[in-house]
Amino acid sequence: MTNNATLDKTAEYADFETQKTGFGVRGWSIIAFQAVMFWVAAGAITHGLNVTLPALSKTYNLDYNTLLALATPASWASIPAGPVTAWLCEKKGAKFNIILCLLACGLCFGLLGYASSLLSFSLLFAGVCFFGTGFAYVGGTSIVTSWFVRKAGLALGWCTVGQTFSSAFFVPALAASFAIMGVQHGFWGIASMMFVLAIVTTLFIHNKPEDIGLAPDNERITPAQLAERQKQHDAYQCPLTVAQILRMKDVWLMGIATGAIYVMLVGVVSQIVPRLMSSGYSLETAIFYMSASALFGTFGAFGWGWLNQRIGVKKAIMTYTVWWIVAIVVNLFADNVYMLWISLLMIGFSLPGATNLSTALIATKFPRRLYIRAIGIVHPIQSIIRCFSFSILAFGLAYLGGYTGAYLLLAAVGVVTLLLFLITDVTPVDEHNL
Numbered sequence: 001m002t003n004n005a006t007l008d009k010t011a012e013y014a015d016f017e018t019q020k021t022g023f024g025v026r027g028w029s030i031i032a033f034q035a036v037m038f039w040v041a042a043g044a045i046t047h048g049l050n051v052t053l054p055a056l057s058k059t060y061n062l063d064y065n066t067l068l069a070l071a072t073p074a075s076w077a078s079i080p081a082g083p084v085t086a087w088l089c090e091k092k093g094a095k096f097n098i099i100l101c102l103l104a105c106g107l108c109f110g111l112l113g114y115a116s117s118l119l120s121f122s123l124l125f126a127g128v129c130f131f132g133t134g135f136a137y138v139g140g141t142s143i144v145t146s147w148f149v150r151k152a153g154l155a156l157g158w159c160t161v162g163q164t165f166s167s168a169f170f171v172p173a174l175a176a177s178f179a180i181m182g183v184q185h186g187f188w189g190i191a192s193m194m195f196v197l198a199i200v201t202t203l204f205i206h207n208k209p210e211d212i213g214l215a216p217d218n219e220r221i222t223p224a225q226l227a228e229r230q231k232q233h234d235a236y237q238c239p240l241t242v243a244q245i246l247r248m249k250d251v252w253l254m255g256i257a258t259g260a261i262y263v264m265l266v267g268v269v270s271q272i273v274p275r276l277m278s279s280g281y282s283l284e285t286a287i288f289y290m291s292a293s294a295l296f297g298t299f300g301a302f303g304w305g306w307l308n309q310r311i312g313v314k315k316a317i318m319t320y321t322v323w324w325i326v327a328i329v330v331n332l333f334a335d336n337v338y339m340l341w342i343s344l345l346m347i348g349f350s351l352p353g354a355t356n357l358s359t360a361l362i363a364t365k366f367p368r369r370l371y372i373r374a375i376g377i378v379h380p381i382q383s384i385i386r387c388f389s390f391s392i393l394a395f396g397l398a399y400l401g402g403y404t405g406a407y408l409l410l411a412a413v414g415v416v417t418l419l420l421f422l423i424t425d426v427t428p429v430d431e432h433n434l
Contacts, residue, residue: 023155027148027209027217027218029204030144031155031159034140034141034143034162037136037140038140038355039165040190043166043173043190044109048174050171055178056112058183066118067118070122077129078383081134081138081379082133082375084134086372090372094140094146094372098139098143098201100134101134102195102198103195105135105194106194108124108128109191110187110188111124112124112187138372141156145359146207147216149363153304153305153308153309153357157301157302157305158305160301160356161298161301161352163352163355164294164300165298167291167297167351168294173190174187176189177190240374242376246377250365250425251374251377252381253421253423254358255380256381256420258382259385260416261317261324262385263388264389265351265354265389267389267406268410270390270393272286276290276340278402293345296345297348297349299349300350304316304353304356313360317421322414322418323350327347330342331343331347396408396410
């Protein structure tokens, strides 16, 4: 009787919160938690290299170019991280996976300060990429798509604010840690954040809202409905096999197309500073412009999620692709200060959209309980395509006349990407008819 009364009050409270915020207090806590995980993972895997590599090179007299070259194959550890950690989520739950990966990633990142050889750097950075992908991009998104079904796009939009802030603030935070504790021990400053997140996960994060008497999207749920859902969950066995997913045309289309989006993003963002310097701007000015562009992306974090809710994920991600093509073409005229700022603001606005919309696309095709098995297949395909970004960029710079040819090549990738999304069927898979 007491439990029913408590659940009734919980349902009433959730209904009230739906009217107030749309996500509820618990929902917002999940969003904030995922935003912080995105901040840490994006920084540790990508942005932090801006200060990590020079610091290690100077401290241990390691060749900088060799470290940079080794960072690429080490980052390939993100590819097997998809299926491995997705399997772990299925077996032990996303929460268990997040805790394990946070602890392991924190250990690897902290030990980077003692990476006095090329081999130790490669192995430790590979661990950072593997476990960082596991807690943020597999386990974390699994939690979010379980808590938000109809509002997944909007929720992920707010979550990707963490990635945007990571572009602007992770490097200064890591540099400050080096300044306070020295390079050898400074990595533990960021690693400690991962350990704290692991504790937060243990105490406050739940695999699904039903675990605490709530429903996805902060909707009202009765005690009877909750009991039935828990019963279904306990008896659930995923009807999709890996072989079935691999035979789905749309899985390959989604993996290749979302990977191609990252080709444009990485190809442009990784070259913003040298691109601006080639146009005559100083290093300090180029870095300032890059930071301003990234901060403007905060608006994009909400904007792309809002667009997803308004017109649907397929139209939204196609609009996003067109936006990138236009941003790249406009940047070709960066010698004009007005065109430069239009392109920078468009690029900044685009930054949070890739993770938001690519995750929402997969979650739309494979709702809730099917998502974790699907992401274990789609993510490695996406990652493999993403790895071609530097090769495509390098080819354009070397053989197509510098940045003009390279950016036109990236725009061409965008056109192909648009066509792939056009022929992708995002109709949700009905697990009852498999």
